[in-house]
Amino acid sequence: MGSLISQENNSPNVPTNPLDPEEFRRQGHLVIDFIADYYKSIEKHPVLSQVQPGYLKKRLPDTAPYNPEPLETILQDVQDHIVPGITHWQSPNYFAYFPSSGSVAGFLGEMLSSGFNVVGFNWMSSPAATELESTVRDWFGNMLKLPKSFLFSGNGGDVIQGTTCEALVCAMVAARDQKLSKFGRHNIGKLVVYGSDQTHSALQKASQIVGIHPENFRSIETTRSTSFALSPESLKVIIYSDIEAGLVPLFLCATVGTTAIATVDPLGPLCGVAGDYGMWVHVDAAYAGSACICPEFRHFFDGVEGADSFSLNAHKWFFTTLDCCCLWVKNPNTLVSSLSTYPEYLRNKATELKQVVDYKDWQIALSRRFRSMKLWLVLRSYGVANLRNFLRSHVKMAKIFEGLVAMDKRFEIVAPRNFSLVCFRVSPSSISNKASSDQNGKTDYCCDANGDENSVIINEVNRKLLESINVSGHVYMTHGVVGGLYMLRFAVGATLTEEHHIALAWKVVQEHADQILTKY
Numbered sequence: 066m067g068s069l070i071s072q073e074n075n076s077p078n079v080p081t082n083p084l085d086p087e088e089f090r091r092q093g094h095l096v097i098d099f100i101a102d103y104y105k106s107i108e109k110h111p112v113l114s115q116v117q118p119g120y121l122k123k124r125l126p127d128t129a130p131y132n133p134e135p136l137e138t139i140l141q142d143v144q145d146h147i148v149p150g151i152t153h154w155q156s157p158n159y160f161a162y163f164p165s166s167g168s169v170a171g172f173l174g175e176m177l178s179s180g181f182n183v184v185g186f187n188w189m190s191s192p193a194a195t196e197l198e199s200t201v202r203d204w205f206g207n208m209l210k211l212p213k214s215f216l217f218s219g220n221g222g223d224v225i226q227g228t229t230c231e232a233l234v235c236a237m238v239a240a241r242d243q244k245l246s247k248f249g250r251h252n253i254g255k256l257v258v259y260g261s262d263q264t265h266s267a268l269q270k271a272s273q274i275v276g277i278h279p280e281n282f283r284s285i286e287t288t289r290s291t292s293f294a295l296s297p298e299s300l301k302v303i304i305y306s307d308i309e310a311g312l313v314p315l316f317l318c319a320t321v322g323t324t325a326i327a328t329v330d331p332l333g334p335l336c337g338v339a340g341d342y343g344m345w346v347h348v349d350a351a352y353a354g355s356a357c358i359c360p361e362f363r364h365f366f367d368g369v370e371g372a373d374s375f376s377l378n379a380h381k382w383f384f385t386t387l388d389c390c391c392l393w394v395k396n397p398n399t400l401v402s403s404l405s406t407y408p409e410y411l412r413n414k415a416t417e418l419k420q421v422v423d424y425k426d427w428q429i430a431l432s433r434r435f436r437s438m439k440l441w442l443v444l445r446s447y448g449v450a451n452l453r454n455f456l457r458s459h460v461k462m463a464k465i466f467e468g469l470v471a472m473d474k475r476f477e478i479v480a481p482r483n484f485s486l487v488c489f490r491v492s493p494s495s496i497s498n499k500a501s502s503d504q505n506g507k508t509d510y511c512c513d514a515n516g517d518e519n520s521v522i523i524n525e526v527n528r529k530l531l532e533s534i535n536v537s538g539h540v541y542m543t544h545g546v547v548g549g550l551y552m553l554r555f556a557v558g559a560t561l562t563e564e565h566h567i568a569l570a571w572k573v574v575q576e577h578a579d580q581i582l583t584k585y
């Protein structure tokens with residue numbers, strides 16, 4: 066036993082203290098240099114990681130090291146083994162999903178937050194964490210011109226959650242308990258949740274967690290004629306039939322900037338319908354909400370005053386690192402009455418005197434990160450003026466891309482562009498008669514994919530095109546399917562993207578289309 070201990074202590078580079086400030090300074094600089102170098106050469110990597118499943122297990126040892134290893138060695142392994150398995154979300158050639166726009170301010174805010182490493186569950190546990198959070202989101206709420214009823218100053222309130230999924234669970238729990246306090250808890254099986262077929266899957270997940278009967282989840286069909294926005298008339302019809310069946314409408318999620326094509330649901334009319342039936346309306350503006358700090362985009366929020374809660378991911382298109390979802394609610398008491406607990410060890414005077422907000426009662430977990438720090442750094446380091454300009458430049462680049470697509474007759478824009486997302490595809494008329502007439506003898510192609518053979522072929526062409534683009538590693542885009550129609554999504558918003566990257570991306574698309582179309 067004694068020999069084992071002395072052996073451990075004899076190890077050459079035993080750190081004296083895992084939180085030694087001078088070691089932090091030295092190693093911290095190494096890591097910052099590493100990250101800065103990564104950004105300088107980020108375009109050298111294939112945007113979409115090209116590794117195969119299980120690649121890393123082959124490269125790393127099966128057990129953790131017994132003795133310490135120097136940071137220099139670890140960073141070399143990050144370079145050699147981790148970087149190849151990274152999909153480079155911060156690459157200027159990244160146009161997939163929605164952006165996860167990083168920034169120096171966001172990274173440094175994250176660093177400060179990690180550096181303090183506080184666990185701010187209630188006010189007492191770190192007053193600055195709570196108070197900065199309230200301040201920063203009131204700033205942000207004002208920038209978005211949210212109605213006062215959502216802000217602390219107007220009896221509403223806001224909280225930073227990790228993700229939209231969590232925000233939706235919290236809002237739905239509050240709505241559920243409010244409703245069941247009237248109807249009786251035994252009626253939980255009658256509650257109905259509504260969204261459209263374009264609503265993010267987070268709504269379904271939330272309704273599963275919250276205990277909504279799986280058959281009472283409504284994914285209302287949208288159509289091309291309304292640009293795939295949720296129609297208030299369709300909502301009304303379904304609510305009628307649910308009420309006739311003895312069910313209780315509970316919750317509607319409307320979206321500003323849907324996941325597939327960034328369409329915008331008509332908030333005012335939808336809130337009107339939901340209001341008639343005493344439903345809770347949540348507005349999910351995860352990606353597109355950021356744009357509404359620009360006056361020219363603010364109209365997309367028109368009608369939000371009729372909603373009960375509203376959320377936006379600052380970690381998507383607002384230069385703040387993952388995770389940072391801002392949730393505003395009109396009646397915070399509903400959240401608190403569903404989510405609060407008050408164990409003995411958290412009892413304190415400030416809470417008892419009701420002088421403070423304890424955010425543990427506004428979220429799922431007890432412990433919480435100091436996320437407002439990074440949002441504060443982003444807002445202060447860039448200011449409203451620059452933030453608007455950054456977002457506008459992304460929208461402008463999306464417009465440029467849209468223009469390039471429109472000039473090439475082989476392609477078509479699939480859905481109207483509202484923000485920085487362009488949805489396009491090889492158009493049915495561009496596949497020559499060769500393959501299709503060989504296969505089915507038809508030459509008139511149907512734009513509304515209804516599962517007929519031409520649609521199957523054109524979907525396959527577009528799927529192959531996307532795959533071939535992404536395997537090239539030059540750019541990364543993802544796909545969407547609306548109304549049975551497969552399309553490529555080009556989402557601008559990576560912080561490093563400049564106009565020449567847009568031109569390059571389009572060239573890549575064209576080259577791969579040239580190759581693929583020779584076969585059709």
Ligand SMILES: *Cc1c(COP(=O)(O)O)cnc(C)c1O
Pocket residue numbers: 163227228229230231265267320322323324349350351352378390
């Ligand atoms: C990204 C996105 C979500 C999911 O956000 P998370 O923070 O990952 O939960 C939900 N809704 C919309 C519209 C989104 O774009």
